[in-house]
Amino acid sequence: MDNKIKTALTNSDKNNIWHPFTQMADWLNDDPYKPLIIDRAKGSYLYDVDGKKYLDGVSSLWVTLLGHRNPGIDKAIKKQIDKVSHTTFLGLTHKPAIDLSEKLLKILPNNLKKIFYSDDGSTAVEVALKMAYQYWQFKNEKRSIFLSLKNAYHGDTIGTVSVGGVDLFHSRFRSLLFKSYFTMSPYCYRCVYRKKEIKFPATAENFKDHNMQMNCEGQCIKEVESILAENNKKIAAAVIEPLNQAASGMIIMPKGYLKEYANLCKQHGILLICDEVATGFGRTGKMFAIEHEDVKPDFICLSKSITGGYMPLAVTATSNEIYNAFLGKYEEFKTFFHGHSYTANPLACAAANAVLDMLKQNKILQKLQSKTKHLEKELTSLLEHNRVGNIRHCGVMAGIEIVEDKKTGKPYDSKLKTVAKICANLRKHGIIIRNLGNTLVLFLHLTTTNRETSKIISAIKIELDNL
Ligand code: PLP
Secondary structure, eight states: OOHHHHHHHHHHHHHHOOOTTOOHHHHHTTOSSOOOOEEEEEBTEEEETTOOEEEETTHHHHTOSSOBTOHHHHHHHHHHHTTOSOOOSSSOOOHHHHHHHHHHHHHSOTTOOEEEEESSHHHHHHHHHHHHHHHHHHTTOOOOEEEEETTOOOOSSHHHHHTOOOHHHHGGGGGGSOOEEEEOOOOGGGOTTOOTTSOOSOOTTTHHHHTOBOOSOOHHHHHHHHHHHHHTTTEEEEEEOSSEEGGGTOEEOOBTHHHHHHHHHHHTTOEEEEEOTTTTTTTTSSSSGGGGGTOOOSEEEEOGGGGTTSSOOEEEEEOHHHHHHTOSOGGGTOSOOOOOTTTTOHHHHHHHHHHHHHHHHTTTTTTTHHHHHHHHHHHHHHTTSTTEEEEEEETTEEEEEEEEETTTTEEOOGGGTHHHHHHHHHGGGTEEOEEETTEEEEEOOTTOOHHHHHHHHHHHHHHHHTO
16 A cells, blocks of 8 residues: 555544553553554455565454364355344344354353343343342342452453453442452462472473363362351352453463353352353363363353354353243333344345354364364464463463563563553564453354464564563
8 A cells, every 4th residue: 555545544543542451651652562553354364555564463352263264254244244244133023133042042051041132242241240240039039249350351341341350441430330249360370379299380391280170279169158048148149251361361261260160150049151252262271161061051152253253242141040030011011122224134134144153064063173173282382482471272362472581570660561562562473462461362253274273383482582
């Protein structure tokens, strides 16, 4: 692209747009990178306006599932455009939404029987919180507190921020929020109760322990047990990101934690909301993360990958027990008074139907194992690096925690933006990934090739050597 046009576009962006999760003073100063203007995409790659290609290592914020410009999804959306692009879902319905609900209910745990549509991950969780709260009112129980985890991220609406446990994002809003209890995050690498069984520092030999079995005394789960025992009559629901607290830096839960958490909820009569907005649709190697530990929640929240990264769409699936509690005469006002303008958008539903069809027909999850093994092998090769403190990996998701001192695990001072600068430098290698604090995050497409994965890891190695 002509430099003058490019400069004009960049200036226009800087003058007119406020970007999410971005310190705009840095953006205006090209710190740590210059705004990159994306023009098109294909498969694993994004192309800027000069035609330079970049390997998309974060699935464009964890949404593109089967690569960009996927022919099957392109076709499904084009076909739907020729019929109807949008209609209200109040008093009307349509085939793409009906088909999608049938397909989802076939692959979800069999206690989940009803699909409620919304638009994004935050609203999927918000819906579950509101349904749980209202359900207890119908049972004549006053339960208004939610149980969540430190380091939890469930979205940016006020409801989801109320159950958010990332202090950097959420503590500023505390006085605006409803009450939640937070138990410690199962973040083994930085666990204050860490015992010698959990090996430290990270080395190839210790890799398995860092993707851990619960081989400690499980203080993180004991906290859940004691809060539930004391407060079970006050708690409306517990909300958890199964297996991976992704947005706080790919904090992979030790094996057994999720099952134990779900069992405790059941024992104490607490509704369980599993937020699979990030982990759903194969990202963990199985269709849903809950399948790894055979958990059956009362609600599951889905979004991001559901449309293969094409359109905003979300789902809150729940049981007949919850749904039936809302039934009654109109004048009883038990209706779930919640909905959005774009609820169940037909184009988005058509995209999601295409994604589910392709996952099934092309046996994509069955073929994924060799890719996740390859990623694991590549990550293991990074472990010896003296700037790598810990690596957490599950399916096609990984977090590489960068430290200043490997022996003590001392992190880089976040103000120095050291880890953000690694991501900026990776653009010179034609790679787009993002950091979450001191953790480099990989969130690969299910279609990313082994060669592409190796390319990302080699480039990271080079940039770590340059630190
Ligand atoms: N829940 C989880 C687990 C997430 O990772 C995210 C986003 O990263 C959300 C909810 C919020 O989704 P959205 O950004 O689509 O509102």
